[in-house]
Amino acid sequence: MKQIAQYQDGRLELQEVPGPTPPPGGVLVRTTHSVISIGTEKMKVEQARMNLMQKARARPDQVRKVLDTARNLGWKAALDKVRNRLETPTPLGYSAAGLVVEVDPLNTRFRAGDRVACGGTECAFHAEYLALPDLLVAPVPAGVENWQAAYTTLCAIALQAVRQTGPQLGDRVLVMGQGLVGLLVTSLLEAAGARVMAVDLMPSRRSFSRAMGSEKVVILGEQNLSDELRAWTDGYGADAAVICTATQSNTPIEQAAEGIRDRGRIVIVGNTRADLGWKIFYEKELEVRYSRSYGPGRYDPSYEWGGNDYPIGYVRWTEQRNFQAGDHDPTRPVQGRAGGLSGFDAGRSERHWGRAGI
Numbered sequence: 001m002k003q004i005a006q007y008q009d010g011r012l013e014l015q016e017v018p019g020p021t022p023p024p025g026g027v028l029v030r031t032t033h034s035v036i037s038i039g040t041e042k043m044k045v046e047q048a049r050m051n052l053m054q055k056a057r058a059r060p061d062q063v064r065k066v067l068d069t070a071r072n073l074g075w076k077a078a079l080d081k082v083r084n085r086l087e088t089p090t091p092l093g094y095s096a097a098g099l100v101v102e103v104d105p106l107n108t109r110f111r112a113g114d115r116v117a118c119g120g121t122e123c124a125f126h127a128e129y130l131a132l133p134d135l136l137v138a139p140v141p142a143g144v145e146n147w148q149a150a151y152t153t154l155c156a157i158a159l160q161a162v163r164q165t166g167p168q169l170g171d172r173v174l175v176m177g178q179g180l181v182g183l184l185v186t187s188l189l190e191a192a193g194a195r196v197m198a199v200d201l202m203p204s205r206r207s208f209s210r211a212m213g214s215e216k217v218v219i220l221g222e223q224n225l226s227d228e229l230r231a232w233t234d235g236y237g238a239d240a241a242v243i244c245t246a247t248q249s250n251t252p253i254e255q256a257a258e259g260i261r262d263r264g265r266i267v268i269v270g271n272t273r274a275d276l277g278w279k280i281f282y283e284k285e286l287e288v289r290y291s292r293s294y295g296p297g298r299y300d301p302s303y304e305w306g307g308n309d310y311p312i313g314y315v316r317w318t319e320q321r322n323f324q325a326g327d328h329d330p331t332r333p334v335q336g337r338a339g340g341l342s343g344f345d346a347g348r349s350e351r352h353w354g355r356a357g358i
Contacts, residue, residue, distance in 0.1 A: 031128055296319065
């Protein structure tokens with residue numbers, strides 16, 4: 001089967017690889033659509049294309065791992081490990097949809113021919129066939145097209161961010177960043193009864209943000225965020241801020257802290273810098289939360305691959321239940337384009353945030 005993979009030097013390759021088989025309790029899916037996220041995946045490609053010094057600055061956690069290996073096993077072992085990583089391609093993708101073609105005997109939820117949404121950086125690749133555990137798959141309801149269902153994982157990311165925000169009816173929420181996830185967060189907040197002020201650097205995103213439910217859009221560089229917020233909130237500040245940016249700048253967290261009211265809440269979704277200034281966070285008694293991926297269960301092997309679901313009475317919204325909720329109203333008019341390997345380069349334009357196709 002065909003699969004898109006990335007080498008650690010940034011090269012992308014459409015590979016021919018052996019087809020997978022369903023994991024225990026899981027399913028095999030023939031992909032009809034997968035989404036190239038021009039946030040997470042663009043970041044991966046751009047980081048891979050950096051030189052070693054740039055990579056070290058961008059990923060200090062990886063530098064620490066190399067140093068730990070060198071300390072424990074010696075520099076030769078550390079260098080061999082680095083070379084092996086550079087020479088081993090990594091499959092890309094984490095949000096897809098398709099048709100079940102094979103079901104493991106231990107699985108009782110699905111049967112061949114079912115339309116499903118698929119998620120997970122470990123299994124929902126840009127590939128013709130996907131082998132997925134039961135809890136990273138959700139049925140696609142009637143009335144939802146497969147290309148829409150392919151966005152389900154991204155919707156789950158946005159939905160988890162909104163759950164972490166906990167908006168009340170009438171709350172005024174600042175959403176920083178109007179990329180694909182930021183737009184989905186905006187839409188879900190508006191659906192939950194909150195009023196949204198969206199913030200972005202790109203004027204071209206204003207119309208998309210309005211279409212997704214924002215009451216007001218501030219383009220940095222054209223408008224003064226502090227003045228706009230003061231007028232919009234009657235001088236109190238927003239009740240909460242959701243940061244959907246991916247940047248090494250500390251500006252978003254600083255603007256969020258300045259822009260929300262006393263005892264407000266900041267939710268961080270994107271891979272963004274967050275150096276918290278003690279004075280303002282202390283004086284306003286601000287709360288900061290991180291939103292972890294698709295929801296409870298993420299990164300727990302016992303849940304994701306062991307099939308041990310969390311009881312609904314204790315954990316209402318697991319990652320799979322977020323998938324199922326996201327399937328019902330996946331996008332509104334979010335721009336999507338059919339594509340293949342070329343989508344990674346075309347998607348670097350500011351005009352596109354997600355491309356669906358396989």
